[in-house]
Amino acid sequence: MSSLGELRSLTVSRRRSGARSPKPRARDNITGYLFLAPWLIGLVVFTIGPMVASLVLSFTHYDLLTPPRWAGFGNIVRMAQDERLWHSFGITVLYVVVSVPLQLILALALALVLDRGMRGLSFYRSVFYLPSLMGGSVAIAILWRQVFGKDGLVNGFLAVFGIDGPGWISHPDFALWTLVLLHVWTFGSPMVIFLAGLRQIPEMYHEAAAVDGAGKVRRFFSITFPLLTPIIFFNLVLQMIFAFQSFTQAYIVSGGTGGPSDSTLFYTLYLYQNAFTAPIDMGYASTMAWFLLLVIAGFTGINFWLSRYWVFYDD
Template structure:
């Protein structure tokens, strides 16, 4: 070290020694910065390793075992996965979940976009209106809201009481297999605040010059919506679509509290099946296999969405559709 310092200060010494000294000094500073960085992120890193990565690896291992919680796991290979086709509740829950995703995601996206467009206006008190519209989403996924929704759509709930003024009575919104899933889809649509905020942020990024130029050329509001708003907003739509599909496949609270999977398993979602197998039947190995199969489904759908996005998602920085 002393020789390097002398070489750095002494005149006439080779340039190689000076470069070596600077490289050593730069590496020492870089190592000190790395240590400080790891110290700052160590709480998060410890939480990720112990509370996220380790349970994921454990779940993957348990999916190949018979683990009833009361004894040690027993390795059974792919037997849990081979039982999917033989389990009638598996096929039923999967079909219910797919139907829920198929209807709830597009309806929620459409409703969120329409509300975002209404709130993207320069009028007095617009901040207050945005706050009032967003507030339900702060408590939208809570148990209290699910209980309130159950009371609203019960036989003696607020909805039937209101309809009775018009002579409409006796509608079992929750007790009827034909309408029970629809009430859960309606609840999902009501929880549109977060999606709406993202849409609103995207609308703010669209240059107003595009609307002014098209208006001069005689384009109507409808034409502007389909030829300017939607193309420019397509990355935000794609983002909300992917998140909406992932969240809808994991829907649990509403079905568990409002209908408990009934009536006649018409709202028996995939997450409910996973919960029952794990914490009611104590089939933890089979439940872990169900969880990994759900991950596989979400990964496949997300991959398909990313592949299809190049045909309809417009990125302004690339001058056209995604490549």
């Protein structure tokens, strides 16, 4: 009995001493927040803070030189009446609707080829991924301008066959399509993701279908494509968001004007012109930025709503 009493008293004393000391979980939480502090500070200073400031400025007129002047919903009314804004919005939507599906089709086709287990797979995968690393750079945009210029490589090739090609980037009927081609060319990132998805499809499904007499086309549409739809959906949403934010290509190729005849005036380029070229109105540009955010969120929401009809998850 005495030993039992001593055990109880020892347990009580340990509980009391534990109550006086900081809990291990609390200490772990403090340590975790200390490690997260640099990221949290960066989030507040460089993301949340500028977003709040942009939201406030969207209700003002601000030329960066004088204090902001309250405008209320004046910028929204101005947007509704700005024909050039809606022209740039239409150009951007056309660019997204055309370039993104073409890019994903090319990326999936090359991923299917690389999935055959060919020799030098790592080399080809790296080579095909390079355009994605450099596609949004200034250097590639300048190169693209030289390739499709009046005396560029494309017209030099056509001249061999006696064809006098136009200045592709200076012609309003062709300028936008050169940028679409540039976006399609940066297929490396979705291709690598498609390749990873193809590697996750069990081979036994294809073997069973082949035993039943299904050909390659039938196996693709009955097995590969349905099981790959989550990856397709992921790439679709991601590349759509990137395409809406395209800026460098249009700025460099058009010289910052959006020409010829505003045929490459992307929404982001027109936003930049309002924010940093005369007459400067950072308030109006902020309103445009928030409108773009709502548009991207709307398109993303539509994609998620439609995904229930064509995206299949392997349970």
